[in-house]
Amino acid sequence: MTRSVAATRGIAWRLLGTATAVLFVASACSSSSATPSPAVTQPAASQPAASQPAGASPAASAAASQAIDTTTPMTLNVLLMQQAAYSASDIKAMDDAFTKAYPNITINPELVSYDSLHDKIVTAQVGGSGKYDVVLMDTPWPAELVTANIVSDITSKVPADFTSGVFDSAWTAAKYNGKVYGVPWINDTKFFFYNTDMFAKAGIATAPKTWDEVEADAKLIKATGVKYPITASWKQAEAVICDWTQLAAAFGGSDFVDASGKALFNQGGGLAALTFMKKLIDEGLVDPASLSQTEDDVNSVMSAGQSAMALNWTYGLSVMNDPTKSKVAGKMKVAPSPGEGSVTTSGVNGGMSLAVTTTTKHPNEALAYALFLASESSQEMDVANALPMWKASFDNTNVTKGNPDLFAAAKIQFAGLVARPVVPYYTKLSNALQDAIQQTLLGKKTPQQALDDVAAQLPTFQQ
Amino acid sequence: MAVGTLRRAPLKRSKPWPETWVAAAFVAPAALVIFLVVVVPLARAAWMSLFDIELTRPGVEPFVGLGNYLTQLTSAGFWDSVFKALFFTVVTTVLELSLGVGLAMLMDQPMRLRWVLRSLVILPWALPTIVNALMWRWIDNATYGSLNALLTQVGALHDYVPWLSQDTTAMWMVIIADVWKMTPFCAILILAGLQGIDRELFEAARVDGAGTVAIFRRIILPLLTPIILIVLVLRTMEAFKVFDIIWIMTGGGPASSTQTVAIYAYRTAYQGYDFGQGAALGYLIAIAIMLLAAVYLWLLRRTGTTTS
Numbered sequence: 001m002t003r004s005v006a007a008t009r010g011i012a013w014r015l016l017g018t019a020t021a022v023l024f025v026a027s028a029c030s031s032s033s034a035t036p037s038p039a040v041t042q043p044a045a046s047q048p049a050a051s052q053p054a055g056a057s058p059a060a061s062a063a064a065s066q067a068i069d070t071t072t073p074m075t076l077n078v079l080l081m082q083q084a085a086y087s088a089s090d091i092k093a094m095d096d097a098f099t100k101a102y103p104n105i106t107i108n109p110e111l112v113s114y115d116s117l118h119d120k121i122v123t124a125q126v127g128g129s130g131k132y133d134v135v136l137m138d139t140p141w142p143a144e145l146v147t148a149n150i151v152s153d154i155t156s157k158v159p160a161d162f163t164s165g166v167f168d169s170a171w172t173a174a175k176y177n178g179k180v181y182g183v184p185w186i187n188d189t190k191f192f193f194y195n196t197d198m199f200a201k202a203g204i205a206t207a208p209k210t211w212d213e214v215e216a217d218a219k220l221i222k223a224t225g226v227k228y229p230i231t232a233s234w235k236q237a238e239a240v241i242c243d244w245t246q247l248a249a250a251f252g253g254s255d256f257v258d259a260s261g262k263a264l265f266n267q268g269g270g271l272a273a274l275t276f277m278k279k280l281i282d283e284g285l286v287d288p289a290s291l292s293q294t295e296d297d298v299n300s301v302m303s304a305g306q307s308a309m310a311l312n313w314t315y316g317l318s319v320m321n322d323p324t325k326s327k328v329a330g331k332m333k334v335a336p337s338p339g340e341g342s343v344t345t346s347g348v349n350g351g352m353s354l355a356v357t358t359t360t361k362h363p364n365e366a367l368a369y370a371l372f373l374a375s376e377s378s379q380e381m382d383v384a385n386a387l388p389m390w391k392a393s394f395d396n397t398n399v400t401k402g403n404p405d406l407f408a409a410a411k412i413q414f415a416g417l418v419a420r421p422v423v424p425y426y427t428k429l430s431n432a433l434q435d436a437i438q439q440t441l442l443g444k445k446t447p448q449q450a451l452d453d454v455a456a457q458l459p460t461f462q463q
Numbered sequence: 464m465a466v467g468t469l470r471r472a473p474l475k476r477s478k479p480w481p482e483t484w485v486a487a488a489f490v491a492p493a494a495l496v497i498f499l500v501v502v503v504p505l506a507r508a509a510w511m512s513l514f515d516i517e518l519t520r521p522g523v524e525p526f527v528g529l530g531n532y533l534t535q536l537t538s539a540g541f542w543d544s545v546f547k548a549l550f551f552t553v554v555t556t557v558l559e560l561s562l563g564v565g566l567a568m569l570m571d572q573p574m575r576l577r578w579v580l581r582s583l584v585i586l587p588w589a590l591p592t593i594v595n596a597l598m599w600r601w602i603d604n605a606t607y608g609s610l611n612a613l614l615t616q617v618g619a620l621h622d623y624v625p626w627l628s629q630d631t632t633a634m635w636m637v638i639i640a641d642v643w644k645m646t647p648f649c650a651i652l653i654l655a656g657l658q659g660i661d662r663e664l665f666e667a668a669r670v671d672g673a674g675t676v677a678i679f680r681r682i683i684l685p686l687l688t689p690i691i692l693i694v695l696v697l698r699t700m701e702a703f704k705v706f707d708i709i710w711i712m713t714g715g716g717p718a719s720s721t722q723t724v725a726i727y728a729y730r731t732a733y734q735g736y737d738f739g740q741g742a743a744l745g746y747l748i749a750i751a752i753m754l755l756a757a758v759y760l761w762l763l764r765r766t767g768t769t770t771s
Binding site: 118122144149235236290297301306424425427428434435442444 | 714
């Protein structure tokens, strides 16, 4: 799908006008250094073996390399995230392996924090130069980015081994209305991390299995002198929505809205989760500083030995157990996120996918790059920061042996991840919910009142 | 010696351009750039603000006239963010100006190593805003921030305070960070004004028996009024549309307690994809700033008339 010139220009003007003081200099192409020499394209079968991407599965290569230009020098501009999941060095290693397989392609990665990622995609692709060829897309964004014509439909180009080999939950971050708009790259959820020393000191032998047990354990730990046994990423940002969604699922609520678009988040699990969060704050069990913390801050607090337990993404465990960064290295363990009642565990879907933009001049090469990064062997290069999304990796002891507890917890949680709603108005809804949750946690509104207020705004968002 | 009789044919001189034409030619490139990057986007924004434009609804852009403006002017979220911006503007401007006058007076005193003091004072202003904001975010961190450590060690606090996590303190923390950075800017401008005052006026006043306070009130302050008004105009305009320092320190939270009007506009346009409303908000902010500036400029003109 290619955006028409007129449409692109029209949308670009809109953003230009909105910014008023900002001029986005339109560049004709995506920083490509392509020379005028005629492109030589080769089907996968005719490529020399040496040029096959090391580590990419044959099926992936076959699908991606339909008409991949292997001679014309070009640059792919890639927008990724530097926060959770893969580190900058992980990504560089993957990029190096890709450029070794395709020497004519230079990768120009740009890593931004998660909180900047969405807005960066919108400003650059809609109103700016549209310079990115590949962008990282979070689970709730496909609907928005598809309707804004930012990402391409790649349904027919997805290799069969990806369809069958990747966890179903990872595809949530890539699909909208039954079509595929991204290559799943990160399959993540929030795990329960706890400090074994603090647990032992309080006489607790095992990780809690329910949130009631979390509350009881936190009280025991507090009695040992730990001021705030629980720390959390409840800043007015997407982080608080992820935690609340995970808790809501544990308390029996899995959907934000029903099929007709009516609010469900202000009743059942959503309401119970927010009530429980407020209770933990009121009891002095959750650090009140959590209201300005993101996941990185949670890692810092846990690493400083200030709190005993927290929810965080996969990468949290390696950070908290890193002796160069953590005072409690070696004492941090992971367990499946607690459930409640009949729910044994829950997990928010933190999957992210690599999407090929509609503005790219190199759609085949961009897709090949995305498939390469998501290939089984690329994902198994480093499983400390991000778990692979390939089911087979979980049965490969060479992969799991470094952290069997984490893989065990992930296997349980990945089976039933809960997604935030994939709807075009998601960001508006999320912003309103972030505010409502914080209004509750600060005691300015009751949980019911705060969530009802957002529910009342829902029709406006849906217009 | 006889002088040759060769005579140069008179050069045919073209008629010189009128001065205004030359001036226009020099100004033209800059004017063209300004036209393209300021006037055109402004005009485009004005046009867009009259339509209901949402990126997630391509192709459907009904004309709504002043509907976007009315929607915002009747929105509780808009007014809440305006009041927060006004609070931030008034408090930071008053503090920065007061401290700036004090600092300027201090830097104007004859003393050894005065240049060291002046260099040190300007350092906060020299820091990029993003660095300043990140630095203060660390200072204010509840668990390992130096502010809590200092206050508990001197006995002012018994327990750590989550400064940026409470709606009652977050705005004040942002204000402190802004005042720390922008006070030097005010001080330097006022110092320039101070140095333009004839010292003989002070001596004459002293001979007449005026004390320090009287000299400040009767001589320095009136003569500084024009520069103070200019500082007020600049700081008010900047403070009302504050975005970066707040965005980095708090992201507008907790519970939107630091969500000023610029952050509200950003969220509406770039996170809500609502460009029609975003454009209207941009114009409402611009109009508010122009009104504030107009008041100051009127005061400035009146002061100029009075002093002349």
